[in-house]
Amino acid sequence: xxxxxxxxxxxxxxxxxxxxxxxxxxxxxxxxxxxxxxxxxxxxxxxxxxxxxxxxxxxxxxxxxxxxxxxxxxxxxxxxxxxxxxxxxxxxxxxxxxxxxxxxxxxxxx
Amino acid sequence: xxxxxxxxxxxxxxxxxxxxxxxxxxxxxxxxxxxxxxxxxxxxxxxxxxxxxxxxxxxxxxxxxxxxxxxxxxxxxxxxxxxxxxxxxxxxxxxxxxxxxxxxxxxxxxxxxxxxxxxxxxx
Numbered sequence: 001x002x003x004x005x006x007x008x009x010x011x012x013x014x015x016x017x018x019x020x021x022x023x024x025x026x027x028x029x030x031x032x033x034x035x036x037x038x039x040x041x042x043x044x045x046x047x048x049x050x051x052x053x054x055x056x057x058x059x060x061x062x063x064x065x066x067x068x069x070x071x072x073x074x075x076x077x078x079x080x081x082x083x084x085x086x087x088x089x090x091x092x093x094x095x096x097x098x099x100x101x102x103x104x105x106x107x108x109x110x
Numbered sequence: 111x112x113x114x115x116x117x118x119x120x121x122x123x124x125x126x127x128x129x130x131x132x133x134x135x136x137x138x139x140x141x142x143x144x145x146x147x148x149x150x151x152x153x154x155x156x157x158x159x160x161x162x163x164x165x166x167x168x169x170x171x172x173x174x175x176x177x178x179x180x181x182x183x184x185x186x187x188x189x190x191x192x193x194x195x196x197x198x199x200x201x202x203x204x205x206x207x208x209x210x211x212x213x214x215x216x217x218x219x220x221x222x223x224x225x226x227x228x229x230x231x232x233x
Contacts, residue, residue, distance in 0.1 A: 001172050003154075034216040038155070045205065045223045046147075046155060052212040057221065089155050093216045098169050099145070104154040 004029065004090055004102035011108040012080045020105045022073040022090030028100055030071035034093035037066060037075045041086045049088075050075060077107070085109045112136040112222040114206050119227035126196050130227050132189040132206030140164060140184040143209035143217035146191050148202035149226075156202075157219065159191065160209060174200075196231045203228050 005023040012018040022029065022037075029035055037050040048057050050066035053073060063078045073092070077084055090102040118130040132144070146158040159170045159180040168180050179192040189206050203226040209217040 032216065033214045034212055034218055036218050036220060038220060040155075045225060046220060047223075048220050051218055051221070052214060055212075087154075091155075091157065091219065093214075093218070098171060099157040099160070099219055101147075101155045101157055 001094070001096065001098060001100055004092060004100055006088075006090060006102035006105045008103075009106045009108065011110055012077075013110045014080055014082065016080050017076060017078045018080060018107065020075045020077075020088055020090075020107070022075070022092075022102045024071050024073075024092055024100070026071060027095040028071075028092040029068065029073050029090075031095060032093045033068070035066070035068060035073045036091050037064075037073075038089045038091070039084075039086045040089065046089065080109055082109050112208065114208065114222060114224035116204065116206055116224040116227035119204065119229045121230045121232065122196055123233050124197060124231055126231070127192070127194045128196065128229060129193070130191040130204055130206075130229070132191075132224055134187045134189065134206075134208070137208070139182070139187040143211075144180075144182060144189045145207045145209050145219035146180060146189075147205045147207055147219060148200075149205070150199075150202040153202075158204070160217070160219070161189070162217070193229070196229075198231050201229060201231045 038046040040046040145160040207220045208222040
């Protein structure tokens with residue numbers, strides 16, 4: 001049950017696009033489409049942004065999109081805004097029938 | 111409106127026990143899998159455990175297996191996490207989250223979250 005690998009930080013200027021990667025193995029990210037992404041602002045509860053690799057819950061901006069290739073899932077934020085500055089976490093179902101989170105990525109809007 | 115309200119956190123000595131509760135409302139509690147996720151101060155999210163709708167199927171992270179027990183009382187719409195043999199590294203905010211089913215048939219954590227319950231393990 002090793003944590004998924006995410007970059008510690010990603011930054012971009014307002015209006016730009018950024019992509020956060022989430023790398024696992026064939027036993028988790030690569031083996032299942034059950035990959036989700038969460039946004040967490042300081043002191044706040046995590047918010048679901050993407051589920052099942054590409055699906056956005058109702059109310060989540062279409063500036064957020066998800067994808068997967070092999071053992072790596074990605075979250076792309078387009079048209080970066082100041083309010084997007086937060087921590088982002090991926091999670092995946094695993095072959096051990098448990099879930100595993102990534103270590104988190106801090107997004108900074110320059 | 112879906113609501114999840116945790117309680118039961120507090121300060122406990124190493125080796126001690128604590129039981130967290132999470133009351134759900136605004137949805138059919140018995141139809142949903144539920145998860146516990148924790149977050150140590152300044153650290154990332156860590157999945158802890160999950161339980162199916164009727165409470166008969168459970169899974170645990172290796173770090174808590176044998177020490178923590180997840181359960182649910184569908185009549186009371188309440189999820190529990192019994193934590194025994196607590197260690198310093200178990201100190202964290204514990205969140206209960208609802209686990210809806212995705213198209214792949216897996217019940218993913220986190221379409222709704224409680225506000226969290228702080229557990230501090232310290233002598």
